[in-house]
Amino acid sequence: NAGVMQNPRHLVRRRGQEARLRCSPMKGHSHVYWYRQLPEEGLKFMVYLQKENIIDESGMPKERFSAEFPKEGPSILRIQQVVRGDSAAYFCASSPPSFLNEKLFFGSGTQLSVL
């Protein structure tokens, strides 16, 4: 059973380009969470999704950022017109439907660098 898979591992974009980050949850997990981490800072919650539904996007900037978790395929975090301040490590985590008493499993993250 593969763990949470994130790709790419590293992503370099120039200002104004689009960044697409992918996350495949663990098998059997239907809940996906995206977090952002800046150097020397903690994890900042961005968005919580279930299949085809956004449950909580309170941590996601209103503009340029969007997330989806389609019925088939990985969850995608999309950042349009990237700016230097978007440079960070983006982590995805997944949990099973009964998430309340289950461990949270993380991917290895995508390091986004905006030039």
Next chain:
Amino acid sequence: KQEVTQIPAALSVPEGENLVLNCSFTDSAIYNLQWFRQDPGKGLTSLLLIQSSQREQTSGRLNASLDKSSGRSTLYIAASQPGDSATYLCAATGNQFYFGTGTSLTVIP
């Protein structure tokens, strides 16, 4: 809104010492409390999960306790080793997972 705080932010100890990391949360209505480890450039690995009805959990040299009424959890590491050097984060589970800012631990050989 749930707020999770970890003290200290950084800790440096000599090898072999026992140590305690602290986590506090403002809303005691949680389902569980998890402790994670993060190595540089890596994702988080779950170490221990304490359900709200439990007081503590143990795994090897690690022992985590939970006091919901006071909004506190501690992670006790016995006989620390250089390989324990990492950042340790706690997360309180409500309607989502609320993370603390972490404690960066360095164990000096």
